[in-house]
Amino acid sequence: MTILIADDDADDRLFMERALRQSGYTHTIQFVEDGEELMEYLRHTGRYTKETAPWPNLLVLDLNMPRKNGFQALKEIKDDMELRRLPVVVMTTSSADEDVLKTYHLGVNSFVTKPFNFNRLVEMVIALKTYWLDTVKLP
Known part of the structure; x- marks a missing residue:
């Protein structure tokens, strides 16, 4: 299992990783810092290969990122037959x-x-993890 987090804020990435670990998530967490890097990761281009960028089971996407924002990246993902x-x-x-x-x-x-509170972030991450990785059947 791999969760990919696209967020340009280093503190937010750190808090997400800590919240995931505190929620009991023991699998791979990958990070990208903007929409351009996200698309390179998903398409295995630039510095990313299939070995270094495993297909994520879930993408957690921030909207406000440099170079390519979350809206642009989301549109590109959902318009692509392989990524959608x-x-x-x-x-x-x-x-x-x-x-x-x-x-x-x-x-x-x-x-x-x-959320602005770490304990609330942990609660949210537990709910996301439970639903997306434990409950639903993913392709």
């Missing part, structure tokens, strides 16, 4: 209705707002 089967959870600081609507229009599987 990847479950994508947007996790962002935004709770704006227009962001929620736009991501669902683009094909996101879930939208959650990042």
Whole structure:
């Protein structure tokens, strides 16, 4: 099992990793820092190969990233016949209705707002992990 997290904020990446580990997740966690790097990871281009970039079981995607933002990356993923089967959870600081609507229009599987409290983040990660990795059957 691999979770891929696309987030440009180093603190957020660290908190997500800690929350995942505290939730009991023991599998692979991969990180990319922006939408361009995300697409290279998924397409095994640039510095990424099939050996260094295993296919993720779940993508956790931030919206506000440099070079290619989360909206652009999500559209590219869902427009690609090979990549569109990847479950994508947007996790962002935004709770704006227009962001929620736009991501669902683009094909996101879930939208959650990042909590500002670490304990709440752990609770959210447990729920995401339980649902996406333990409950549903993924392709």
